[in-house]
Amino acid sequence: MKFGIVTFPGSNCDYDAYHAVTEVLGEEAVYLWHKDHDLQGSDVIILPGGFSYGDYLRVGAIARFSPIMQEVTAHAKSGAPVVGFCNGFQIMCEAGLLPGALLRNAHLQFVSAQVRLRVENADAMFTNLYEGGELLRIPIAHGDGRFVATTDVLDELEGEGRVIFKYADANGNISADANPNGSERNIAGIINEGGNVLGMMPHPERACSPLLGSTDGIRLFESILSRVAA
Amino acid sequence: MKSTFRIAVHITPRKGLLDPQGNAVKGALHTLGFKPVREVHVGRYIIIETEAYDALAAEETVTEMCRKLLANPVTEDFEIESAVPA
Numbered sequence: 001m002k003f004g005i006v007t008f009p010g011s012n013c014d015y016d017a018y019h020a021v022t023e024v025l026g027e028e029a030v031y032l033w034h035k036d037h038d039l040q041g042s043d044v045i046i047l048p049g050g051f052s053y054g055d056y057l058r059v060g061a062i063a064r065f066s067p068i069m070q071e072v073t074a075h076a077k078s079g080a081p082v083v084g085f086c087n088g089f090q091i092m093c094e095a096g097l098l099p100g101a102l103l104r105n106a107h108l109q110f111v112s113a114q115v116r117l118r119v120e121n122a123d124a125m126f127t128n129l130y131e132g133g134e135l136l137r138i139p140i141a142h143g144d145g146r147f148v149a150t151t152d153v154l155d156e157l158e159g160e161g162r163v164i165f166k167y168a169d170a171n172g173n174i175s176a177d178a179n180p181n182g183s184e185r186n187i188a189g190i191i192n193e194g195g196n197v198l199g200m201m202p203h204p205e206r207a208c209s210p211l212l213g214s215t216d217g218i219r220l221f222e223s224i225l226s227r228v229a230a
Numbered sequence: 231m232k233s234t235f236r237i238a239v240h241i242t243p244r245k246g247l248l249d250p251q252g253n254a255v256k257g258a259l260h261t262l263g264f265k266p267v268r269e270v271h272v273g274r275y276i277i278i279e280t281e282a283y284d285a286l287a288a289e290e291t292v293t294e295m296c297r298k299l300l301a302n303p304v305t306e307d308f309e310i311e312s313a314v315p316a
Contacts (some may be wrong), residue, residue: 057274057299057300058302059298061302065299093304094302099304101247101302101304101305103247103250103305104250105250106248107250107252108250108251108254145246148247148304148305150304151303153274181251182248
């Protein structure tokens with residue numbers, strides 16, 4: 001399977017994603033330049049973390065207008081997998097691929113830490129190799145990760161099983177203490193209506209090696225492989 | 231005949247949403263002794279110069295810019311000032 005990793009000016013996790021896909025998964029990956037209009041036959045698109053366009057105006061607001069986003073949006077609309085980690089999630093919300101928005105962390109601090117995520121829906125294209133309720137160790141590194149949306153949208157996301165990861169404590173409780181950024185309802189990752197677009201603030205691509213403290217991110221990528229290949 | 235107009239845009243966090251930046255500034259103002267301060271909201275101020283046939287057309291264009299890019303419809307409100315010749 002071929003993964004296309006978009007490089008925007010200011011992306012800085014594109015190599016992390018490339019490493020996870022090629023070295024850990026053993027799959028093919030290509031970098032896609034933001035100015036191009038060509039996904040180079042990629043099956044899965046990754047919008048990586050970073051600070052695209054210097055976070056000018058709002059996080060993700062300018063990257064959304066990059067030429068390649070037209071092809072990425074068409075790919076998503078066709079039902080093919082598109083995932084965004086961190087800045088990629090922010091870009092997806094700005095582009096309307098996912099609902100809601102990501103605002104400055106409630107405590108105003110940039111957080112770089114290993115956090116726990118609870119798998120809220122283990123049937124999704126991105127989670128089918130996890131157990132429901134399983135706790136994962138995945139790092140975060142962001143200053144603008146507070147997920148917000150209207151109450152109606154939050155209820156809809158939860159009701160349809162589209163919140164797939166929440167920040168949890170060591171006992172699996174969804175508590176305010178375990179919420180690293182003030183996100184509504186501890187939401188860490190959501191999927192679109194079609195279930196083929198994932199946005200999450202944590203970095204599973206940085207949790208694919210014992211050397212980095214966790215291998216819990218690997219099964220997210222393997223879940224995509226198992227679902228798409230099936 | 232088009233001429234150039236200048237329009238100022240104010241973008242503010244939507245009322246009711248947590249505004250940590252505003253709260254941080256409010257705390258600092260209280261520390262400085264400005265105790266009567268009740269609310270502070272931090273937003274953006276954008277100045278745009280654009281060509282248009284008249285002030286109304288310029289304002290309509292900038293309103294569209296706000297909807298499409300300058301403000302996030304989920305989290306922000308915007309107001310534009312009257313267009314003036316640049």
